[in-house]
Amino acid sequence: MIRAWLLLLPAVVFLGIFFAVPIALVATTSVIAKGGGLAFDQYRRFLLDGFYRGFLTETVLVSVVTTAACVVLSFPLAYQLARAKPGTKGVFLTPLIAPLMVGDVVRGYGWLIAIGDFGVVNQLLMALGIVEKPVRLIFTPTGVVLGLVEVLLPFMVLPLAAAIGGIPPELEEAARSLGARHARVFRKVVFPLSLPGLAAGVVIVFALSMGSFAIPLFLGGVKVNMVGPLIFQQATLTADLPFAAAVSSVLFATSLLLLVVYAWVGSALNAEARSR
Numbered sequence: 001m002i003r004a005w006l007l008l009l010p011a012v013v014f015l016g017i018f019f020a021v022p023i024a025l026v027a028t029t030s031v032i033a034k035g036g037g038l039a040f041d042q043y044r045r046f047l048l049d050g051f052y053r054g055f056l057t058e059t060v061l062v063s064v065v066t067t068a069a070c071v072v073l074s075f076p077l078a079y080q081l082a083r084a085k086p087g088t089k090g091v092f093l094t095p096l097i098a099p100l101m102v103g104d105v106v107r108g109y110g111w112l113i114a115i116g117d118f119g120v121v122n123q124l125l126m127a128l129g130i131v132e133k134p135v136r137l138i139f140t141p142t143g144v145v146l147g148l149v150e151v152l153l154p155f156m157v158l159p160l161a162a163a164i165g166g167i168p169p170e171l172e173e174a175a176r177s178l179g180a181r182h183a184r185v186f187r188k189v190v191f192p193l194s195l196p197g198l199a200a201g202v203v204i205v206f207a208l209s210m211g212s213f214a215i216p217l218f219l220g221g222v223k224v225n226m227v228g229p230l231i232f233q234q235a236t237l238t239a240d241l242p243f244a245a246a247v248s249s250v251l252f253a254t255s256l257l258l259l260v261v262y263a264w265v266g267s268a269l270n271a272e273a274r275s276r
Helices: 002-031 041-048 050-083 089-101 104-115 120-127 141-165 169-177 182-193 195-210 214-220 227-237 241-275
Strands: none
Touching: 002 041, 002 241, 041 050, 041 241, 050 089, 050 141, 050 195, 050 227, 089 141, 104 120, 104 141, 104 214, 141 182, 141 195, 141 214, 169 182, 182 195, 195 241, 214 227, 227 241
């Protein structure tokens, strides 16, 4: 037991210094009043003021749509990745992992070129005669969702593929031998057993989209009100550190709540799986 704690000690010390301490400092900054003492004015300002509450509302909506889009797009790719032969897994894994080696700033500029008013997408649509004038995609929630889905899709595919890979293929073969079609096999076998991986992917994608900064800044500008750029603006441009700390604390609390819900859902799903 003591040896186990000694092995964990370096990681605990590292997380304590570089994670817990900064979080505590941010939380402390958010409640320090100008004249000294404690005050929760910054939280009331963010949560009760209609203007700033709009940032939180739009951030949640964009994150929900992004997460839902990632779920829909991830299942086919995750299934192929999980069921691919060892020699061909790299064919699916390489294009999935390669974009992670490129920074969000570079990808943000790439999306500006692709979906701008006179970008590649609009030029193609007009050349095919689908639209007569450019479709407005940048500086809209749709553009932000497109960028976030491209950035966060691997974080949904990988845990989902791991969960599907843990499902014995014999279960699907048995269901098909009993007359079940592919859609029914997916609905009755693959989907229920992949729920733990799906839950993990949903938590990761939603939390990352809630705190995303570069993509909303490039593709949303001042037209899309997201919490990440708001924190940057308040911390650097207006130097309102207490308010930036309060917004950051709310964002962190939301992510922490998601982790608690995920742990609860995951334990419930595992208990149900063991009872079957």
